[in-house]
Amino acid sequence: MKKLEDYVISIPDFPSPGIIFRDVTSILQDGEGLHLAIDQLLEMVKDVDFDVIVGAESRGFIFGMPVAYELHKPFILARKPGKLPRETVSMDYELEYGTGTIEMHADSIKPGQKVVIIDDLIATGGTVEAIAKLVEKLGGQVVKICFIMELAGLKGREKLAGYDVESAIIYEGK
Numbered sequence: 709m710k711k712l713e714d715y716v717i718s719i720p721d722f723p724s725p726g727i728i729f730r731d732v733t734s735i736l737q738d739g740e741g742l743h744l745a746i747d748q749l750l751e752m753v754k755d756v757d758f759d760v761i762v763g764a765e766s767r768g769f770i771f772g773m774p775v776a777y778e779l780h781k782p783f784i785l786a787r788k789p790g791k792l793p794r795e796t797v798s799m800d801y802e803l804e805y806g807t808g809t810i811e812m813h814a815d816s817i818k819p820g821q822k823v824v825i826i827d828d829l830i831a832t833g834g835t836v837e838a839i840a841k842l843v844e845k846l847g848g849q850v851v852k853i854c855f856i857m858e859l860a861g862l863k864g865r866e867k868l869a870g871y872d873v874e875s876a877i878i879y880e881g882k
């Protein structure tokens with residue numbers, strides 16, 4: 709039987725020299741790969757007491773939403789700047805190849821809510837660290853952070869020290 713990592717195609721030097729791009733679309737374009745990915749995320753949160761799932765634009769939406777749907781939980785979008793129509797909170801962060809800003813609706817997390825954050829991949833950890841800070845700014849508590857893939861060589865976990873972090877696939881390098 710194929711494991712989740714068997715579905716991942718890695719592309720050297722994309723989008724710039726030195727980056728090995730771990731292409732999540734290669735999981736999604738196989739029905740069994742997609743099913744396995746969502747099942748593994750469901751397994752990660754099965755014993756976690758939480759209220760809300762937050763997904764990171766855009767690939768985090770793909771993986772967070774089916775988990776929220778299956779567990780009858782709300783799904784909150786952490787989006788790139790200028791996309792959310794109502795009052796937002798915003799945080800800047802650094803990426804493996806660039807910088808970014810992430811926003812959430814100011815009313816999306818209620819004080820005291822327990823939050824699971826889902827994204828496809830952790831590289832430097834900047835994106836999800838920024839989202840965790842936004843959740844906390846809104847009074848939420850981050851109880852678990854789940855990834856499909858982790859690039860351990862970029863040490864993103866160090867940025868997320870103190871959080872319960874789990875990844876389905878861990879690549880030792882970048």
Ligand SMILES: O=P(O)(O)OC[C@H]1O[C@H](OP(=O)(O)OP(=O)(O)O)[C@H](O)[C@@H]1O
Pocket residue numbers: 764765766767768802803804808827828829830831832833834835836864
């Ligand atoms: O751990 P980090 O260094 O923050 O990098 C990981 C983030 O980078 C990618 O998203 P990207 O911003 O490229 O957006 P996309 O999902 O819309 O392609 C990926 O989907 C993660 O969200």
Ligand SMILES: Nc1ncnc2[nH]cnc12
Pocket residue numbers: 727728729730731804829831859882
């Ligand atoms: N190396 C990588 N592969 C796929 N997505 C990424 N996002 C940031 N770094 C990445």
